[in-house]
Amino acid sequence: MKIFTTRKDLRKYLSAFSGNSVGFVPTMGALHNGHLALITQAQKNNDLVICSIFVNPTQFNDSKDLENYPRPIADDIAKLTQAKCDVLFHPEVLEIYDDNEHWHLNIGELEHLLEGKFRPEHYQGVMQVVYKLLDIVKPTRIYLGQKDYQQYLVVKQMIALKHISVEPVMCPIQRDDDGLALSSRNIHLSPAERQHALALSKTLNWVKVNFNAGNIDSLQRHAFTMLQQSPGVDPEYFELADGQTLLPAKADTKNVVALTAARVGATRLIDNMVVKA
Known part of the structure; x- marks a missing residue:
């Protein structure tokens, strides 16, 4: 696996692959099997696969959250090497940001729903860094x-508004055998908290099994309750939303997704499940 830390060196390397298809997996590191599943999917459809690891400061609302975000780069490199990723x-x-940069892209209501209510400006930071990375990699x-369902829709909207020639691909959530969605933040859960966190996937499954399009409001209220x-779960929201707009x-909504966020101990977790396709 080739490793690059500068735009200049990466672009020089990629110039030799003109005409080849390139799959790109942007991450903030602390890689787990969910990330590696993205690498595997990209390998199936492209000649070259690039993964980025960059803990993006502009998408953090809490400086402590940024400071505490896990950065096990040696382990990440080992996992990517084993997965036969071509480029990191x-x-x-x-290398990514100049001083005094300004970014704002109006994507309408999507930015302010669900995660947007609890993490103001978060998605502006996401769009900003993904735009920059796409400009560098040109995949x-x-x-x-x-798992970051809203983030996918946000990035997809940004790609359309900026007329970027790239195909966004959403890959399924990867879960442990007990149902917990894989997340870099799971490392912060104590054994007891990890058991408490299973309430998210269990509640989502309950809603999927009991879904009734004529009873959405009561299903939503019951799930939140x-x-x-x-035990140990402090929910922020549980909502049944249109899978295209949130x-x-x-x-009569054709595609319904259930989305939730909750704090388990000091760790904030999100999860979702398509309940009507």
Whole structure:
């Protein structure tokens, strides 16, 4: 695996692959099997696969969250090497951002729903860094995980508004055998908290099994109550939304996704599940 830390060196290397399809997997590191599944999917559809590891400061609302974000780069490199990833791009902050940069892209209501309510400006930071990375890598396809469902829609909207020639691909959530969605933040959970965190996937599964398009409001309220009553879980939201817009689902919505966020101990977790396709 080739490792690059500068735009100049990466672009020089990629110039030799003109005409080949390139799959791109942007990450913030602390890689797990969910990330590696994105690498595997990208390998199936492209001649060259590039993974980036960059803990992006502009998408953090809490400086402590940024400071505490795990950065096990040696382990990450070992995992990518074992997965036979072709290229790792691992830049420093000053390689990506100049001083006094300004970014704002109006994507409408999507930015302010769900995660946007609890993490103001988060998605502006996401769009900013993904735009920059796409400009550097210029891939054929970008691979994103379903666990960050809203993030996928945000990036997809940004790509359309900026007229970027890249295909966004959403890959399914990877879960442990007990149902917990894989996340870099799971490392912060104590053994007891990890058991408490299973309430998220159990509640999502309950809603999927009991989904009734004519009873959306009561399902949503009941699911939120289930989380409230789960030991060690402090839910922020549980919503049934249109899978294309994330606006509240209605009886005739064709694609419905259930999305939730909760704190388990000091760790904030998100999860989702398509309940009507």
